[in-house]
Amino acid sequence: MEPESYPAAKILIVDDYPGNIDILCQALPESYELRTALSGQEALDLLHRTSFLPDLILLDVMMPDLDGYEVCRILKQDARYREIPVIFVSAVADVQSKINGLKLGGVDYITKPYNFREIQARIDIHLKLRRLNQSVAESNRLLEALVEAKIQAISDTQIELIFALSNLVTLRDPGAGGHIERVRDVISLLAHALAKDPAYRGLVDAWYIDQLIKACPLHDIGKISVPDRILNKTTPLNEKEEAVLAEHTRIGAATLAEVSARYPGNSFIDMGIDMTRSHHERWDGTGYPDGLKGDAIPLSAQILALADTLDYRYAEALGGHACLSPISLDLPIPSAPAGSPDAIRFVRNWIVAEKNRAFAPPLVEAYLTVADDIEKLYTPAGASV
Numbered sequence: 384m385e386p387e388s389y390p391a392a393k394i395l396i397v398d399d400y401p402g403n404i405d406i407l408c409q410a411l412p413e414s415y416e417l418r419t420a421l422s423g424q425e426a427l428d429l430l431h432r433t434s435f436l437p438d439l440i441l442l443d444v445m446m447p448d449l450d451g452y453e454v455c456r457i458l459k460q461d462a463r464y465r466e467i468p469v470i471f472v473s474a475v476a477d478v479q480s481k482i483n484g485l486k487l488g489g490v491d492y493i494t495k496p497y498n499f500r501e502i503q504a505r506i507d508i509h510l511k512l513r514r515l516n517q518s519v520a521e522s523n524r525l526l527e528a529l530v531e532a533k534i535q536a537i538s539d540t541q542i543e544l545i546f547a548l549s550n551l552v553t554l555r556d557p558g559a560g561g562h563i564e565r566v567r568d569v570i571s572l573l574a575h576a577l578a579k580d581p582a583y584r585g586l587v588d589a590w591y592i593d594q595l596i597k598a599c600p601l602h603d604i605g606k607i608s609v610p611d612r613i614l615n616k617t618t619p620l621n622e623k624e625e626a627v628l629a630e631h632t633r634i635g636a637a638t639l640a641e642v643s644a645r646y647p648g649n650s651f652i653d654m655g656i657d658m659t660r661s662h663h664e665r666w667d668g669t670g671y672p673d674g675l676k677g678d679a680i681p682l683s684a685q686i687l688a689l690a691d692t693l694d695y696r697y698a699e700a701l702g703g704h705a706c707l708s709p710i711s712l713d714l715p716i717p718s719a720p721a722g723s724p725d726a727i728r729f730v731r732n733w734i735v736a737e738k739n740r741a742f743a744p745p746l747v748e749a750y751l752t753v754a755d756d757i758e759k760l761y762t763p764a765g766a767s768v
Contacts, residue, residue, distance in 0.1 A: 391416070392412075392414075392415045392416070392438050392439070392510055393415070393416045393417075393418070393435065393436065393437045393438050393439075394411060394415055394416070394417050394418070394437055394438065394439050394440075394441065394506075395417075395418050395419070395420065395426060395429070395430075395435070395437040395439075395440045395441070396408065396417060396418070396419045396420070396440075396441045397419070397420045397421075397422075397423065397425075397426040397440065397441065397442045397443055397446075397451070397454065398419075398421070398441075398443040398446070398472065399421055399422055399443060399445075399446045399447060400443075401421065403443065403472070403495070403497075404419050404421075406497055407441055407472070407497070407502065409499075410497065410499045410502045410503060411502075411503075411506070418435055418437070422446055422447070422448060422449065423446055423448065423449030423450065423451065423453065423454035424448060424449050426440075426442075426454060427449075427454065427457060427458075430463075430464065436463075436464075436467075437467055438467070438468075438510060438513050439467065439468050439469075439470065439506065439509055439510060439513060440458070440467055440468070440469045440470070441470050441472050441506075442454060442455060442469050442470065442471055442472065442489075443471075443472055443473060444471050444472075444473035444475055444480065444484065445473060445474070445475060451471055451473070451484070452483060452484065452487055455469050455471075455484070455487045455488055455489055456487055456488075458488075459487065459488040465488075466516065467513075468490040468491075468509045468512070468513055469488065469489045469490060470489065470490060470491040470492070470493060470505065470506070470509065471484040471489045471491070471492045471493070472493045472494075472495065472497075473492070473493075473494060473495065474494065474495040475494075476494040480492075490509055490512075491505055491509060493505060562694060563599070563600045565694045565698075565760060565761075566599055566602075566687070566690050566691055566694050567596055567599050567600065568760055569690040569693055569694060569757055569760065570595055570596060570599050570686055570687065570690045571592065571595075571596055572753045572756055572757055573686055573689060573690055573746070573749055573750060573753065573757075574587055574591070574592045574595055574686055575592065575753075576749035576750070576752045576753045577686070577745065577746065577749040578592070579749075579752075580745055580748075580749060582745060583682075583745070586682070587682075594650055594651045594654050594683075595654065595658075595683055595686060595687075597651040598651045598652070598654040598655035598658055598683065599658060599687055599690070601635070601639060601652075601655035601658065601659055602635070602655070602658050602659050602662050602687055602691070603631065603635065603659075604635045604638060604639070604659065605630070605631035605632060605633070605634035605635025605636070605638065605659060606631045606635070608630070608631060608634045609627060609628055609630075609631050610627070613627055613628055614628075629663070629671050629672060630672075632659060632660050632661070632662070632663055632671065632672050633660065633672050635659040635660070636656050636659045636660035639652055639655050639656045639659055640656055643656060654683050657681035657683050657684050658681070658683045658684050658687045660672065660673075660684070661673070661675060661680055661681050661684035661688075662684045662687040662688045662691060663688070664680045664684060664685075664688065665688075665740065665741045665742075666680070666685070666739060666740060666741060666742055666743050667739070667740045667741070670741075677743075678743075685742070685743055685746055686746065688741070688742070689734075689742050689746055689747075689750060692734075692741070693730070693734070693750070693757060696730045696733065696734075697727075697730055697757070697758065697760075697761045698761060700726040700727055700729060700730050701726070701727070701761045701762065727758060731751070731754055734747060734750060735747060735751070
């Protein structure tokens with residue numbers, strides 16, 4: 384054996400007979416850090432109360448109270464010690480005893496009386512295997528971290544590409560500049576506020592909010608199919624034009640469904656399908672395309688519907704382009720001048736009036752807790768609302 388290969392090897396020796404411990408200690412290099420225990424329970428106590436983590440355990444089989452088999456069973460049930468190799472040492476030499484020890488997770492079985500050269504050779508082999516396993520585990524950990532980083536980089540690139548493509552859709556509407564960015568910010572504020580509601584705790588968590596923010600740029604991707612003459616029309620749409628515009632929800636959802644079928648398991652694409660198809664549904668069931676009512680509407684689409692509507696209403700109230708809101712084609716127009724406090728209050732009052740009609744009550748309540756922060760998104764720096 385070449386003990387210099389393992390100058391920091393740590394060995395725990397467990398035997399109820401001190402003479403056997405002395406023999407094993409003599410067989411091991413002085414460079415090893417050795418700990419001993421005279422019973423199974425003493426060995427477990429040593430591991431639990433100290434930071435000593437052995438590279439290998441030499442474990443006697445026949446001991447009072449806890450025998451070696453039971454100690455091994457306990458160690459293998461604990462994630463901290465599961466990978467530590469256990470070599471059974473015993474005067475019991477029958478085949479069944481050896482099989483029992485190996486079935487419990489032991490890596491070897493040495494019988495007494497000891498042969499120093501045999502002990503040294505077997506311990507040397509298992510220390511080498513231990514070091515190799517640790518090296519492989521560390522390599523796997525580093526590889527997993529590298530793969531995760533690459534996947535994240537690819538995911539970030541894909542999200543940026545989707546965001547850019549979604550912006551191309553809004554660029555066809557001269558009055559919708561910055562719409563996706565603002566909706567994304569509003570969704571973040573609404574979702575974080577909703578997360579504080581006990582009824583949504585555990586559902587609207589950090590992961591869910593992250594998926595909402597990633598998926599929301601997809602919601603109007605179906606508008607690529609809507610003719611410019613309808614999309615950019617400044618006068619009210621007729622019934623036929625409204626029907627054409629409404630189809631963007633189905634078309635967008637169907638497009639994303641094809642992506643999901645080709646690349647399954649992408650959670651934010653799947654959420655994007657719900658948001659794209661259902662963000663024009665209303666809480667009272669009078670929306671489109673499916674006439675969903677109440678909680679039959681996916682929560683992600685409910686949140687988007689409010690954020691999308693708020694963006695149009697606040698942009699209009701603060702003097703921006705007067706666009707059709709996604710939640711209704713027939714909205715009252717505020718009588719107060721754009722940008723005035725009365726115009727801003729009108730938006731809040733209108734949202735409250737739509738509670739239980741267009742929007743879920745808990746969502747409206749969450750909005751009211753962050754309305755001031757949302758309004759700041761639409762107010763030029765230094766201005767006051």
